[in-house]
Amino acid sequence: MSDFNVEKIREDFPGLSRIVNGHKISFLDSGASSQTPTQVIVEMNDIYNTHYANVHRGVYTTAQEISDQFENSRKTIANFINAKSEKEIIFTRNATESINLIARTWGDANINSGDVILLTQLEHHSNIVPWQQLAQRKGAIIKWVPIDSQARLDLSNLDELLKGVKIFAFTAASNVTGTITPVKTLVDLTKKAGAISIIDACQLVPHEKIDTQSLGADFIAFSGHKMLGPTGLGVLWGKQELLETMPPFLGGGSMISDVTLDGYSPADLPAKFEAGTPAFVEAVGTARAVKYLEDVGFDNIVEHEKKLGNYALEMFEDRFKDSVIVYGPKTMEDRLAVFSFSVKGIHPHDVSQLLDEYGVCVRAGHHCAKPLMRELSADGQKGIGATSRASVYLYNNEEDINSLGKALEQAIAFFC
Numbered sequence: 001m002s003d004f005n006v007e008k009i010r011e012d013f014p015g016l017s018r019i020v021n022g023h024k025i026s027f028l029d030s031g032a033s034s035q036t037p038t039q040v041i042v043e044m045n046d047i048y049n050t051h052y053a054n055v056h057r058g059v060y061t062t063a064q065e066i067s068d069q070f071e072n073s074r075k076t077i078a079n080f081i082n083a084k085s086e087k088e089i090i091f092t093r094n095a096t097e098s099i100n101l102i103a104r105t106w107g108d109a110n111i112n113s114g115d116v117i118l119l120t121q122l123e124h125h126s127n128i129v130p131w132q133q134l135a136q137r138k139g140a141i142i143k144w145v146p147i148d149s150q151a152r153l154d155l156s157n158l159d160e161l162l163k164g165v166k167i168f169a170f171t172a173a174s175n176v177t178g179t180i181t182p183v184k185t186l187v188d189l190t191k192k193a194g195a196i197s198i199i200d201a202c203q204l205v206p207h208e209k210i211d212t213q214s215l216g217a218d219f220i221a222f223s224g225h226k227m228l229g230p231t232g233l234g235v236l237w238g239k240q241e242l243l244e245t246m247p248p249f250l251g252g253g254s255m256i257s258d259v260t261l262d263g264y265s266p267a268d269l270p271a272k273f274e275a276g277t278p279a280f281v282e283a284v285g286t287a288r289a290v291k292y293l294e295d296v297g298f299d300n301i302v303e304h305e306k307k308l309g310n311y312a313l314e315m316f317e318d319r320f321k322d323s324v325i326v327y328g329p330k331t332m333e334d335r336l337a338v339f340s341f342s343v344k345g346i347h348p349h350d351v352s353q354l355l356d357e358y359g360v361c362v363r364a365g366h367h368c369a370k371p372l373m374r375e376l377s378a379d380g381q382k383g384i385g386a387t388s389r390a391s392v393y394l395y396n397n398e399e400d401i402n403s404l405g406k407a408l409e410q411a412i413a414f415f416c
């Protein structure tokens, strides 16, 4: 941690020097999309300025340069998550598309009427709806792992729930409550039950290192825009032996080895799953973001965010015990610094708008997790419609949390 200097890091993020409504911005919405460091912007601009051309199509110098850079980005991302081969890295548009790809290919080829798909109540709609659609197409059944009072997974009945399951798809960390799930245990139990494990790692990958080989899962989905990268780039990691057996997802250019008037044959991995022009500038940007995160060091990031998370939890407890309900685990042990909260008597949208007057950016709504919203309780009553959410990343500091506290006090004074 000795070389971790948050003020120095903040200098790399142009978006953090903005003044909003007369106040220095406090950006606490990285759970939706993170800010972009200058290093990533420069790398992407450099492509547009000096060597922009489509990939995998031309043999002229510029086309070869950008094709190499694109494929090197795949290698960087493969190394980042310790994939066995870069063939296991499929570029998609976002994590949502990555999960849909599995449902439409592995799912359509392997799920039959009466089969069981297991999900958890913590899931984002991106890891629910594709499975509901698959279940509808095939007549499969969806079962749910419940949560406890602190929005952690209740695993007391997991052995029973896993019986006869074909797919267990679960989040590594909740975008609403910050709950970190016991990923390795879940993967091991899934394997023992003879099912495949699919991890929605959208919220965890920006904050903690994932090692695909020691984890032993079957598929992992995440996206660049939550980890300092640009929008438009999702990643699907899958075990090569599974990806090899799966039919292609979208059809078109790049994903074929041959096309005749009678049909087509698919290309080898990873091209088989990357129809059309890929988001190659964004892939390079995401690889640069990975390098940025690795240079800072994930141990430093975890330590900084845990510290800031504790600072925020103490603030909620000390100053807002009677006026604010914070959902999720009570300590930073098994959670990220992602805080969904309700201010008693004020609608989350009004909270968000009032905080914005002080330059504090928090998200309000159901956070694409409506089933989870129905499970959370406020003042003994089960089911909430929406929350406000403050989410912390490596560039946030205590001043951001102080600004949140000050703005919350103003909002409460205004409304109550």
Ligand SMILES: Cc1ncc(COP(=O)(O)O)c(C=O)c1O
Pocket (backbone or CB within 6 Å): 031, 032, 094, 095, 096, 097, 124, 126, 127, 171, 173, 174, 175, 200, 202, 203, 222, 223, 234
């Ligand atoms: C846990 C989780 N899963 C999936 C998604 C969807 O990610 P994307 O918008 O990149 O498809 C999000 C986005 O907020 C998320 O937080």
